[in-house]
Amino acid sequence: MKQSICFYFQVHQPDRLRLYRFFDIGNDFHYFDEFANRTILRRVADKCYLPANYILLELIKKYGDRFKISFSISGVAIEQFERYTPEVLDSFKALAATGCVEFLAETYSHSLASMSSPSEFKKQVIQHGDLMEKTFGVKPTAFRNTELIYSDTIGAAVSEMGYGTMLTEGAKHILGWKSPNYIYTNAINPRLKLLLRNFNMSDDIAFRFSNKSWDGWPLTADKYAAWLVQTIKDEDIVNLFMDYETFGEHQQASTGIFDFLKALPEAILSQTGMEFCTPSEAVKRHQPVAPLHVPFPISWADEERDTTAWLGNELQNEAFNKIYALEQDVFKTKDDKLISTYRKLQESDHFYYMCTKFFSDGAVHSYFNPYDTPYEAFINYMNVLSDFEIRVADKLADIKTKKVKK
Amino acid sequence: MKVLMFGWEFPPHIAGGLGTACYGMTKGLAHNGVEVLFVMPSASGDEDQSSVRIINASDVEVYDTCRSVDEFMSKVNFLIVGSNMMPYVDPECFSDLIDKQEKGENEEFKVSFRQKYKFSGKYGKNLMEEVSRYAVVAATIARDNQFDVIHAHDWLTYLAGIAAKRVTGKPLVIHVHATEFDRSGENINTEVFKLEQMGMQEADKVITVSNLTRNIVINKYGINPDKVITVHNAVDFSGRSDLSVQRGVKExxxxxxxxxxxxxxxxxxxxxxxxxxxxxxxxxxxxxxxxxxxxxxxxxxxxxxxxxxxxxxxxxxxxxxxxxxxxxxxxxxxxxxxxxxxxxxxxxxxxxxxxxxxxxxxxxxxxxxxxxxxxxxxxxxxxxxxxxxxxxxxxxxxxxxxxxxxALKWDNAAAKVKNVYTAAISSK
The missing domain is CATH 3.40.50.2000 (Glycogen Phosphorylase B;)
Incomplete structure (x- = not known):
């Protein structure tokens, strides 16, 4: 069997909160900063999604099914596309129509539900799967969790939901001497196959591409293809997982990232023995080599590859506990608007903004953060959550009085 | 009776409670028949001058500079210190000010005699310098105006009060709204402490806003209890517009x-x-x-x-x-x-x-x-x-x-202040 290369791009945009003051609690049900969300989405669409989708479509036209990629698009991002930039959604649909693109399942709202509530996790995965099927016409068979968060138990839950493939980080502290360039299985349920991100090769593109003090700069497609050959040796697969916004947004067009993307398939196909495949194809092509034990959650974030970017300090833990404590009440209301808002408030980004790990990975953190300090992020989030609690309680009281009248 | 009063701020431009208190007190004094000449470092012109005449220290030209400054320097053991400190300033305001100063926007404040001095009238980095320059201008103002007693509010103006007293020989009342111990706990700024102590020692009478403060003045600054009098603040709510709130929470x-x-x-x-x-x-x-x-x-x-x-x-x-x-x-x-x-x-x-x-x-x-x-x-x-x-x-x-x-009226508090003035004048 030929060696494989698997590209996967993450597409997500959060629903940023507006400045929500104490005086607004109980008075204002309008939580989100529509202006910022629209402006940012418009910018990212013009700089990244539209040009990158166009390039990928041209590449697929040129190479046919020799070039394959995969995407995961969060449900809340799809909602934003529908609302603000429907042409982006159309361009993803055009990619889906080629049959060379796999769309993965994830949680609808890019949430951390997998670490708190199995029932809410499952609901969001089903919601997202339905959305993918409705939008792109295919039910997803491979799964990736928010920020590639994974543990043995999360994997088992995903397998239970019928997924045979899951993506996660090739974290050094988990792998030890083992290579990320093989397929592994879940330690609890071996039917779930794991694809591990090769972070060195992925970050060469996602983080280091434009770094002029990096000894690999400037990175060309030919050079990268040569590195791939060195990396894979006689192993099975190299998994390159990254944010889609790498193209044109994190790495600006002026860095040459789009030219690199255009030239990369040719270089890989001509200079290496690797074939492009999607995650679901990869697990059919290659045999798993071993189960992988991950007792504690890992992710693709930061140097630690753990979940402390979202749940690492008392502010984050408090906000997280408070929102998941509302779960039962929210669903008792059976109110679609409240449930939809509840999902948006679960987006992992809100917790990310409260991160106090400013020192080693501060640059990345502050890049994505609309708040000046994690404290402001926390205050704003808790103000919104306090109002949301009131809405839920009011709705429940409403239902109760109606029942009594009947 | 006419009083020369040194303040640091006056409504509407206030950073702390000092300006509000000064405003209430001057109104109360006016009702008690005391005329107030209020000096502040940087008046904007929109201060309420219905009960006081406000002198903007930035507008005072220091003529005869060389002689009067020399004369002044010899009379006052002039304190020149260059540290930054902040008494009541709120953090936002302070950092704004520091930013501006670091960008050099306050270049024009350099000491240059035979000119009008410009004061920022805020609490910030060059505060000590401003306090000192304020004193120089105060001496000039004191010489050019007629009054019976000098009244200085809080340590920022003590030096100005002392300068005015040295130049004119009129009695000095200083008003302690807060001490360095209230602002900094036990880790006090010794320069501010020294300035405060000097003001209290030079003063003929010291007014404190509470017995709590009076005890600090007596015990920590070593001031003779006989000249320290408590006059509690009052509060003035007149002229406030109605405001309503939409309460969002039931609790x-x-x-x-x-x-x-x-x-x-x-x-x-x-x-x-x-x-x-x-x-x-x-x-x-x-x-x-x-x-x-x-x-x-x-x-x-x-x-x-x-x-x-x-x-x-x-x-x-x-x-x-x-x-x-x-x-x-x-x-x-x-x-x-x-x-x-x-x-x-x-x-x-x-x-x-x-x-x-x-x-x-x-x-x-x-x-x-x-x-x-x-x-x-x-x-x-x-x-x-x-x-x-x-x-x-x-x-x-x-x-x-x-x-x-x-029942807490500034008119009553001002009457007590007036009594202190009378005592200060008669003890001269």
């Missing part, structure tokens, strides 16, 4: 409003809130303001797991302060050290029952506020719970509190 609201710093005792408020929430869930707590303990407070609240019932508003400006009072059902001021503390009066005026620490000067004039030691979290929690749970208690606190606050 009762207990409020802490002030700088979130060590002296204000925010941690006692948080711990007591945690205790109350266990007994009386139908309540929300609000900590309004900002300060160097804010982040620590937020972390503590998160750690206690009460942050859906304990809210932070950040720094409140203008009408939002009053709106916050209207939103409140109980107001708490657990200050560790508070020379006077005007905000409980503000709360009581807004019909909000009030809990204050015994370590605040305002505790000396209020009967219908619940008082406790700042460190006594259990007593604080008890008081909060009582005001929440027993309407009889809060009703009485509201009704009697309003009467009590309405």
């Amino acid at each position: 009762k609201v207990i409020t802490f409003l002030g700088r979130i710093t060590f002296q204000k005792g925010p941690e006692y408020f948080i711990e007591a809130a945690n205790k109350v929430l266990k007994m009386y869930p139908n309540v929300r707590f609000v900590m309004a303001g900002s300060g160097d303990l804010m982040n620590r407070s937020i972390r503590r609240v998160a750690k206690l797991g009460i942050s859906d019932r304990f809210h932070f508003t950040g720094f409140l400006r203008g009408d939002d302060v009053r709106r916050m009072f209207l939103y409140s059902d109980v107001y708490v001021m657990p200050s560790v050290s508070e020379p006077f503390g005007i905000s409980p009066l503000e709360a009581m005026k807004s019909n909000v029952p009030t809990i204050i620490s015994k370590q605040s000067g305002v505790a000396e004039v209020l009967k219908y506020a619940i008082k406790m030691d700042f460190w006594d979290i259990d007593a604080l929690a008890d008081a909060m719970y009582g005001l929440l749970a027993y309407p009889a208690l809060s009703d009485m606190a509201i009704k009697s509190g309003l009467d009590e606050v309405n």
Whole structure:
């Protein structure tokens, strides 16, 4: 069997909160900063999604099914596309129509539900799967969790939901001497196959591409293809997982990232023995080599590859506990608007903004953060959550009085 | 009687409570037949001059400079210090100021004699320099005007008061609104302390805003008790527009409003809130303001797991302060050290029952506020719970509190100040 290369791009945009003051609690049900969300989405669409989708479509036209990629698009991002930039959604649909693109399942709202509530996790995965099927016409068979968060138990839950493939980080502290360039299985349920991100090769593109003090700069497609050959040796697969916004947004067009993307398939196909495949194809092509034990959650974030970017300090833990404590009440209301808002408030980004790990990975953190300090992020989030609690309680009281009248 | 008064700020441009107090006092003095000539470092022209004449120190030309400055220097042991310090300034305002100064926007303030001096009139980096230059200008103003007594408010103006006294020989009254010990705890800035002490020693009479402050002046500055007189502040609510709030929360609201710093005792408020929430869930707590303990407070609240019932508003400006009072059902001021503390009066005026620490000067004039030691979290929690749970208690606190606050008139306080002037003049 030929060696494989698997590209996967993450597409997500959060629903940023507006400045929500104490005086607004109980008075204002309008939580989100529509202006910022629209402006940012418009910018990212013009700089990244539209040009990158166009390039990928041209590449697929040129190479046919020799070039394959995969995407995961969060449900809340799809909602934003529908609302603000429907042409982006159309361009993803055009990619889906080629049959060379796999769309993965994830949680609808890019949430951390997998670490708190199995029932809410499952609901969001089903919601997202339905959305993918409705939008792109295919039910997803491979799964990736928010920020590639994974543990043995999360994997088992995903397998239970019928997924045979899951993506996660090739974290050094988990792998030890083992290579990320093989397929592994879940330690609890071996039917779930794991694809591990090769972070060195992925970050060469996602983080280091434009770094002029990096000894690999400037990175060309030919050079990268040569590195791939060195990396894979006689192993099975190299998994390159990254944010889609790498193209044109994190790495600006002026860095040459789009030219690199255009030239990369040719270089890989001509200079290496690797074939492009999607995650679901990869697990059919290659045999798993071993189960992988991950007792504690890992992710693709930061140097630690753990979940402390979202749940690492008392502010984050408090906000997280408070929102998941509302779960039962929210669903008792059976109110679609409240449930939809509840999902948006679960987006992992809100917790990310409260991160106090400013020192080693501060640059990345502050890049994505609309708040000046994690404290402001926390205050704003808790103000919104306090109002949301009131809405839920009011709705429940409403239902109760109606029942009594009947 | 005519008084030359040195202040640092005057409404509408105020950073702390000093300007408000000066304004009330000058109005009260006018009603008592005392004419006030108010000098401030940087007047904008839109100050209310109905009861006072305001002299902008920036507009005073220091003629005859060489001779008078030399003369002045020889009379006053001139303090030239170049450290930054901040007395009452709120953090936002301070950092703005520092930013501006670092960008060199205040270049024009360089000492250049035979000219008008420009003062920023704010609290910031070049404060000591401004304090010193203010004194130089004060001497000129003192020589060019007729008056019977000099009155200087807080340490920023003491040097100006001393200079005016040295030049004219008129009696000096200094007014202590806060001491360095209130601002910095035990880790005082010794330069400020020295300046304060010098002012108190040079003064013929020292007015303190509370007995608490009087004791500090006597014990920590070593001032003769005979010349230290307490005149409690009053409060002036006239000319306020009506304000209404749309209350969004059904629960009762207990409020802490002030700088979130060590002296204000925010941690006692948080711990007591945690205790109350266990007994009386139908309540929300609000900590309004900002300060160097804010982040620590937020972390503590998160750690206690009460942050859906304990809210932070950040720094409140203008009408939002009053709106916050209207939103409140109980107001708490657990200050560790508070020379006077005007905000409980503000709360009581807004019909909000009030809990204050015994370590605040305002505790000396209020009967219908619940008082406790700042460190006594259990007593604080008890008081909060009582005001929440027993309407009889809060009703009485509201009704009697309003009467009590309405009785605190600047006219009465000013009459006492006038007596101090008379004593100072006759002792000369």
